[in-house]
Amino acid sequence: MPKPSQSDIEKSVAGNKNRDKLFVVLGLLSTFIGMLTLAALLADLAINGFARLQPHFFTSYPSRFAGQAGILSAWVGTILVMIVTAVTAIPVGIAAGVYLEEYAPKNWFTALIEINIANLAGVPSIVYGLMALGLFVYQFGFGQSVLSAGLTLALLILPIVIVATRESIRAVPGSMREAAYALGASKWQTTSDHVLPYSMGGILTGVIIGLSRAIGETAPLITIGALTFIAFLPDSPFKAEFPFISFDWIWSPYSVLPIQMFNWVSRPQAEFHLNAAATGLVLMVMTLGMNGIAIYFRYRFRKRIKW
Amino acid sequence: MKTDQADTAYLDLQSQVKGRASGITFQKIRERVIELSMFLCALFSVAITVGIVWVLLYESWHFFATVSIVDFLTDTQWTVLFENPRYGIMPLVTGTLVTSSIALLVALPLGTTIAIYLSEYANATVREILKPILELLSAVPTVVFGYFALLLVTPLLQNVLPDLPGFNMLSAGLVIGIMIIPYVSSLSEDAMKAVPVHIREGSYAMGATRLQTALRVLVPAAFSGIASAYVLGFSRAVGETMVVALAAGTQPNLTLNPMEGAATITAYIVQVSLGDLPHGSIAYQSIFAAGLTLMCMTLIFNIAGYLLRKRFREIY
Numbered sequence: 001m002p003k004p005s006q007s008d009i010e011k012s013v014a015g016n017k018n019r020d021k022l023f024v025v026l027g028l029l030s031t032f033i034g035m036l037t038l039a040a041l042l043a044d045l046a047i048n049g050f051a052r053l054q055p056h057f058f059t060s061y062p063s064r065f066a067g068q069a070g071i072l073s074a075w076v077g078t079i080l081v082m083i084v085t086a087v088t089a090i091p092v093g094i095a096a097g098v099y100l101e102e103y104a105p106k107n108w109f110t111a112l113i114e115i116n117i118a119n120l121a122g123v124p125s126i127v128y129g130l131m132a133l134g135l136f137v138y139q140f141g142f143g144q145s146v147l148s149a150g151l152t153l154a155l156l157i158l159p160i161v162i163v164a165t166r167e168s169i170r171a172v173p174g175s176m177r178e179a180a181y182a183l184g185a186s187k188w189q190t191t192s193d194h195v196l197p198y199s200m201g202g203i204l205t206g207v208i209i210g211l212s213r214a215i216g217e218t219a220p221l222i223t224i225g226a227l228t229f230i231a232f233l234p235d236s237p238f239k240a241e242f243p244f245i246s247f248d249w250i251w252s253p254y255s256v257l258p259i260q261m262f263n264w265v266s267r268p269q270a271e272f273h274l275n276a277a278a279t280g281l282v283l284m285v286m287t288l289g290m291n292g293i294a295i296y297f298r299y300r301f302r303k304r305i306k307w
Numbered sequence: 308m309k310t311d312q313a314d315t316a317y318l319d320l321q322s323q324v325k326g327r328a329s330g331i332t333f334q335k336i337r338e339r340v341i342e343l344s345m346f347l348c349a350l351f352s353v354a355i356t357v358g359i360v361w362v363l364l365y366e367s368w369h370f371f372a373t374v375s376i377v378d379f380l381t382d383t384q385w386t387v388l389f390e391n392p393r394y395g396i397m398p399l400v401t402g403t404l405v406t407s408s409i410a411l412l413v414a415l416p417l418g419t420t421i422a423i424y425l426s427e428y429a430n431a432t433v434r435e436i437l438k439p440i441l442e443l444l445s446a447v448p449t450v451v452f453g454y455f456a457l458l459l460v461t462p463l464l465q466n467v468l469p470d471l472p473g474f475n476m477l478s479a480g481l482v483i484g485i486m487i488i489p490y491v492s493s494l495s496e497d498a499m500k501a502v503p504v505h506i507r508e509g510s511y512a513m514g515a516t517r518l519q520t521a522l523r524v525l526v527p528a529a530f531s532g533i534a535s536a537y538v539l540g541f542s543r544a545v546g547e548t549m550v551v552a553l554a555a556g557t558q559p560n561l562t563l564n565p566m567e568g569a570a571t572i573t574a575y576i577v578q579v580s581l582g583d584l585p586h587g588s589i590a591y592q593s594i595f596a597a598g599l600t601l602m603c604m605t606l607i608f609n610i611a612g613y614l615l616r617k618r619f620r621e622i623y
Contacts, residue, residue, distance in 0.1 A: 016516045016518075016519065017516060019516070019518055020516040020517055020518045020519075023420075023423075023424070023428070023517075023518045023521075024424070024428055026420055026424075027420055027421065027423065027424025027425075027428055027429075028424070030416075030417045030420040030421045030424070031421050031424065031425075031437055031441065033417060033485070034417070034421070034441050034444055034485060034488050034489075035437075035440055035441065037444070037485045038440070038443060038444055038447070040455075040459070041447065041451065041452075041455050041459075044455065044458075044459050045451070045454075091348075092348045092351060093348075095344065095345040095348035095349075096345065096348040096349040096351065096352060098345055099342070099345035099346055099348065099349045100349055103342055103345060103346070104346075104349070112353070113349050113350070113352060113353060116352055116353050116356050117352050119356070119609075120352060120355060120356060122539060122542045122605065122609070123359065123546075123602075123605075124542065124543075124545065124546020124547075124548070124573070124601060124602075124605065125546065125548070126546060126548045126573050126576055126577075126598070126601075127359060127363070127546070127598050127601065127602060128359070129576075129580075130359075130362065130363065130576070130594065130595055130598040131355075131358050131359040131362045131363070133362075133580075134362035134365070134366055134595070135358055135362055138586055155355050158351075158352060158355070159352070162352065186334060186338055187338060187342075188337070188338050188341050188342075209446075212446060213446070215448070216446075216447070216448025216449065216450070216451070217448070217449075218448065218449060218450045218548070218549050219449070219548035219549055219552075219573065219576075219577060222577050222580050222581060223576060223577070223580045223594075224580075225580065258448050258450040258549075261450050261451070261454065262450050262453070262549065262552075262553070265450070265453060265454045265457060265458070265553055266553060273454075273458055276454055277454070280448075280450075280451045280454055283448050283450075283451060284447065284448075284451060287446050287447065287448060288443060288446060288447075291442075291443055291446045295439045
């Protein structure tokens with residue numbers, strides 16, 4: 001092999017430096033492709049859907065006439081389903097996270113639970129729908145109700161809540177726990193009075209991201225039989241006579257925003273596509289808004305706590 | 308008189324200690340109850356897996372009592388809802404594989420480039436801004452991406468490819484690819500970040516550029532994490548439902564041509580669920596057999612990823 005001359009080496013170094021600079025452009029370009037898609041998506045929804053966002057769009061039931069159709073039953077359904085999801089997924093998820101991080105002994109069984117949670121996060125959402133169809137709808141007899149839907153989505157976001165809880169708790173330094181034990185606090189007192197309050201920011205972030213995922217989830221709800229045409233509202237939870245609160249609504253059939261949007265997109269008539277765009281805009285504002293809040297929380301809590 | 312006082316004081320103290328003791332046992336019971344209920348919550352996650360596996364196997368068992376498993380795997384037609392039903396899963400599997408392959412062709416190069424850029428090139432401020440924005444991509448509801456693929460991407464593609472039908476796997480695959488970029492890029496970036504600094508410094512000390520360091524040192528060193536990111540991206544692409552149901556159509560079609568429309572496994576499940584099928588019918592059971600196939604596909608890829616990681620694992 002001939003000895004490389006001075007100019008050869010210089011050429012090679014310059015080429016390497018140029019490729020290095022080229023990669024910066026490539027990296028930025030790739031990032032911008034992703035961001036551009038997001039921007040195009042929002043712009044398209046806004047251009048097509050914004051005109052439909054009149055007050056009556058929120059106060060009307062779906063209709064055969066695109067101009068008169070609205071999302072009343074869909075947004076009420078979304079809120080009710082989310083209540084069931086939040087009430088079940090948040091306590092169970094946080095408790096499971098606390099147990100695994102603070103209490104669980106290091107043995108094969110704990111390892112099994114941990115591997116299982118990691119795998120659950122990779123299970124396609126429609127498979128949760130199939131499981132809920134067989135189990136909740138038919139085996140337990142919950143039927144095609146708000147309760148079935150809420151529980152299905154709760155199972156779906158449980159891994160998200162558990163993982164967020166664990167990561168957040170792990171960030172609390174051991175000296176905090178030791179200080180509490182030194183003052184005679186029991187394990188639960190230490191956990192509930194010290195560890196949990198310090199990790200609340202991270203847990204809250206995970207809960208919000210989980211719920212925003214649940215709001216947009218469509219496939220599992222189609223599988224368990226969400227209806228696309230609902231022209232009534234579930235029974236009101238508030239009553240005029242004693243005991244003033246009723247839980248009949250959890251047995252009601254329902255529709256939710258993404259299902260309503262799916263129905264309108266899959267119709268051939270272009271006017272319904274405008275309705276779909278408007279519903280999409282509402283969904284995007286909700287999910288991106290929730291994610292924005294989550295990002296803000298994460299940022300703020302990371303800045304404020306200095307151990 | 309004095310002894311009396313001392314006695315009562317003593318008795319007081321004794322009852323106090325007794326009260327304390329009963330308080331302690333009460334507290335101990337409370338601790339046990341709390342721990343047990345939290346353990347049950349953790350156990351619940353295992354119950355979900357058991358539930359999924361049990362439901363899929365149970366309903367598929369009934370399905371395979373009517374349909375032979377050989378037909379299921381070798382027949383080229385999937386016409387469960389027709390008069391003379393044929394039960395060959397192949398068309399649905401090819402539809403799924405074609406859309407996910409396109410998605411991976413988009414997501415893997417873009418996601419890896421983004422990961423290298425964010426981990427090795429971008430400064431802290433740029434990263435703090437770009438990363439959350441990019442992660443918003445994975446927060447967009449999938450049905451919105453379906454709308455985007457059907458009503459914006461397909462018409463755009465039709466300008467370039469005039470023969471493209473309204474339902475096609477190409478636009479569905481492209482949109483899924485963009486959608487799963489954050490999954491690939493975040494995990495890959497974390498893996499590259501976790502490579503110890505001294506390995507980077509060794510490479511720089513030899514006169515390597517940042518690109519050479521990234522491609523020849525960091526990517527091999529972080530390979531096990533990057534492989535997990537790819538496997539997760541694949542699982543997402545295979546399980547993605549709304550984009551394919553809306554943009555790729557619901558017609559089973561045994562083809563590898565992305566310019567055609569074809570139903571995927573997930574799109575078939577959606578199509579059947581939208582109709583009102585009687586509980587226990589063969590078509591009802593067929594969606595569970597389809598779901599089981601989906602789970603097996605992701606399982607195979609997860610195992611493949613695991614073996615790959617084991618083979619190439621770097622330990623510092």
